[in-house]
Ligand SMILES: [Zn+2]
């Protein structure tokens with residue numbers, strides 16, 4: 001029972017089979033190894049681990065760009081708050097190389113306690129300060145990821161993954177793309193349009209990934225920040241497979257406004273255009289923190305949104321491959337014990353970890369086949385057209401069913417392009433991004449299929 005229909009070419013298996021058959025036999029047959037060499041079941045690196053849910057955040061800022069705490073302090077926050085993985089994703093910079101920051105700047109961003117807290121947690125001998133050789137200002141060294149990761153990582157329990165927020169711009173529109181598990185810095189390439197710039201940045205990541213041999217994952221950040229990215233843009237650049245349905249920053253308009261679509265609607269419009277018009281796979285949705293403020297008065301706190309990835313091992317490639325197969329969900333506070341899609345029965349089932357006195361409402365959302373893709377331009381308060389996601393038929397992203405309780409399920413009727421689930425609990429968020437926010441979870445689209453090579457038509 002797979003999570004959703006992934007069409008893998010059968011040919012691959014034959015090719016691999018032929019290759020294996022051509023190899024010389026191993027010097028010692030595996031079953032001839034002495035029993036002492038067998039890996040005990042409770043070993044930290046088991047040979048055959050089962051599947052686990054791993055909790056992580058892929059969008060985080062530190063003093064390396066515009067965050068207000070030291071990277072190892074941030075890693076320590078996530079490590080001690082139930083997370084298994086974290087990517088520090090600063091703007092157009094990796095946590096790499098020599099960087100000395102004025103203590104005055106650290107205090108300006110993080111307050112007078114930022115440096116004493118750092119010293120207290122990791123010890124005075126770990127924290128390095130010096131007078132700036134060119135002036136007299138007291139500076140503190142920001143440690144590169146490869147240096148501090150050994151202090152906080154725990155095998156099978158907590159892992160840091162290299163990250164960067166490629167912070168591109170088209171005219172005055174911000175285009176931000178998070179890259180996870182990259183090797184070298186990627187500078188934004190820009191373009192005449194959002195689509196051109198997005199495609200160029202994606203190509204740069206793909207090229208590096210091929211060269212480095214690392215699996216990387218790109219996700220489009222906060223589409224509504226600066227009202228920069230429309231659903232039609234997200235549909236058209238079919239190489240983009242991931243975007244943020246929920247970003248914990250208070251300035252990114254997850255919910256849209258009176259004249260513009262929120263991220264839920266953007267997701268459904270983009271998925272519909274991809275499946276109905278472009279024969280391209282749908283987008284998968286992430287929740288992230290986009291945290292900047294770990295102390296002081298700033299509002300961009302950690303812990304608001306995360307992903308849960310189902311994989312056998314806590315390694316970057318295991319997680320990224322699971323995400324590319326759609327085996328993850330996003331959360332702002334609702335935990336799922338299980339989410340599964342039975343391809344034969346065409347049934348999507350969730351198992352919600354319920355809390356006492358909390359109720360859960362699950363909406364199964366999608367678009368029926370054959371829906372009209374005609375759309376109207378939206379207009380602003382002044383009556384002039386807006387460059388934003390257009391208004392589509394009510395059937396695009398409609399609610400197929402609404403179910404209460406902790407074991408909701410939906411059986412597809414057969415005329416759905418795709419179905420996804422949004423769970424909303426009755427419990428308010430303890431540190432909300434917007435007024436009245438309730439805890440939620442989002443699962444990935446299932447029940448979809450693509451029949452042929454995607455076309456290049458632009459919606
Ligand atoms: Zn951003």
Ligand SMILES: [Zn+2]
Pocket residue numbers: 059060061165290
């Ligand atoms: Zn960011």
